[in-house]
Amino acid sequence: MAVGKNRNAQLVIDEDAIFHNISEERKRLDSKSDLFMVVKANAYGHGAVQVAGIAKAAGATGFCVAILDEAIQLREAGFVSEPILVLGLSDLNNVPLISKYNVSVTVSSVDWIKQAAELAQKLGLKNKIRVHLALDTGMGRIGLQTVSEVKDAIVELKRTSEYIDFEGVFTHFSTADSTDDDYFQYQLDNFNELMTAIPEKPRYVHVANSATSMWHKAAGGNMVRFGVAGYGLNPSGVAIASPFKLEPAMSFTSELIYVKEVQSGRSIGYGATYTSDSREWIGTVPVGYADGVRRSMQGFSVLVDGQYCPIVGRVCMDQLMVRLPYKMPIGTKVTLVGTDHDHTITLQDVADYCHTIHYEIACGYSSRLPRVYRSSDHLK
Numbered sequence: 001m002a003v004g005k006n007r008n009a010q011l012v013i014d015e016d017a018i019f020h021n022i023s024e025e026r027k028r029l030d031s032k033s034d035l036f037m038v039v040k041a042n043a044y045g046h047g048a049v050q051v052a053g054i055a056k057a058a059g060a061t062g063f064c065v066a067i068l069d070e071a072i073q074l075r076e077a078g079f080v081s082e083p084i085l086v087l088g089l090s091d092l093n094n095v096p097l098i099s100k101y102n103v104s105v106t107v108s109s110v111d112w113i114k115q116a117a118e119l120a121q122k123l124g125l126k127n128k129i130r131v132h133l134a135l136d137t138g139m140g141r142i143g144l145q146t147v148s149e150v151k152d153a154i155v156e157l158k159r160t161s162e163y164i165d166f167e168g169v170f171t172h173f174s175t176a177d178s179t180d181d182d183y184f185q186y187q188l189d190n191f192n193e194l195m196t197a198i199p200e201k202p203r204y205v206h207v208a209n210s211a212t213s214m215w216h217k218a219a220g221g222n223m224v225r226f227g228v229a230g231y232g233l234n235p236s237g238v239a240i241a242s243p244f245k246l247e248p249a250m251s252f253t254s255e256l257i258y259v260k261e262v263q264s265g266r267s268i269g270y271g272a273t274y275t276s277d278s279r280e281w282i283g284t285v286p287v288g289y290a291d292g293v294r295r296s297m298q299g300f301s302v303l304v305d306g307q308y309c310p311i312v313g314r315v316c317m318d319q320l321m322v323r324l325p326y327k328m329p330i331g332t333k334v335t336l337v338g339t340d341h342d343h344t345i346t347l348q349d350v351a352d353y354c355h356t357i358h359y360e361i362a363c364g365y366s367s368r369l370p371r372v373y374r375s376s377d378h379l380k
């Protein structure tokens with residue numbers, strides 16, 4: 001998809017905010033603890049390479065991604081020596097690339113370890129395959145579930161240690177952002193039980209996403225996988241207060257590209273779902289669902305020159321229409337996320353309106369929207 005460098009719409013990323021969020025969490029951690037910034041999915045839409053640079057400046061000691069290609073993107077962008085952990089499962093076909101780029105991968109089966117070691121031996125791979133063992137303590141996604149499975153994996157890891165570097169072990173909590181701790185505690189108990197099968201701990205033991213790091217310090221580990229809070233978003237939405245002020249990094253702005261007055265009874269947009277009931281000023285904004293503005297945003301109010309104006313009619317693929325309080329000039333600023341004058345629209349507001357979570361909204365802004373970075377001088 002072409003990046004719209006010449007269009008009147010952009011995501012503005014506040015680098016200082018990301019720096020602030022990561023360094024505040026860094027201060028709360030034990031000085032020996034590692035913080036791996038989670039930059040998967042193009043850093044939750046914020047731009048993986050740029051965020052990785054800011055995160056490093058703010059004290060991140062490594063990165064987490066979801067797929068191998070995201071790790072390769074970072075290596076090729078110059079992050080040549082930082083640990084990068086692929087959180088998703090990797091295909092055995094990728095073992096040569098995993099070794100070449102020296103990235104760490106998640107493993108979830110004894111068989112994978114065995115076959116990866118065989119491949120590494122056969123192909124004479126230079127770098128050992130670094131692995132983190134995933135333990136499924138109740139997330140139900142990937143990972144070993146029983147003490148006996150973990151014991152088998154440890155035997156296999158020892159047997160193949162010439163080719164496989166057992167670098168880490170981890171689990172992932174599914175309710176760390178909830179006010180009810182029962183399921184969290186159940187998962188933690190499971191984790192502690194599974195860990196009895198690993199008497200010699202690897203370099204990294206990690207259990208914490210943003211929510212666990214911020215609200216469940218006692219869960220332990222020596223590395224956190226810090227994601228959404230690094231972007232200034234509260235993992236719980238609004239349910240639990242964060243231990244420090246989170247500064248949202250992403251704004252989304254555009255402008256009016258067309259303004260007209262319509263007579264009473266005129267319909268707007270596909271399906272003619274909105275009809276003016278008096279003479280109205282209608283503005284057109286050049287963004288649509290191909291940019292990640294969902295069709296379900298119809299009726300949501302964006303800021304036009306700092307004033308709330310509802311989206312009228314259906315959101316089109318590339319354009320949407322807003323009802324203006326009066327004639328406003330072409331070029332007037334439109335804020336879909338962010339602050340203008342005294343008003344702020346948060347990603348949480350957008351998510352609430354669309355009945356989803358801010359993670360999904362941020363990740364959903366497409367690559368057609370250029371990312372524009374703003375920072376004060378200390379990051380340069």
Ligand SMILES: Cc1ncc(COP(=O)(O)O)c(C=O)c1O
Nearest residue numbers: 038087172209210225226227228
């Ligand atoms: C395994 C794992 N760890 C950490 C994270 C980061 O979570 P958060 O963005 O809530 O900090 C994720 C995100 O989905 C994940 O899947």
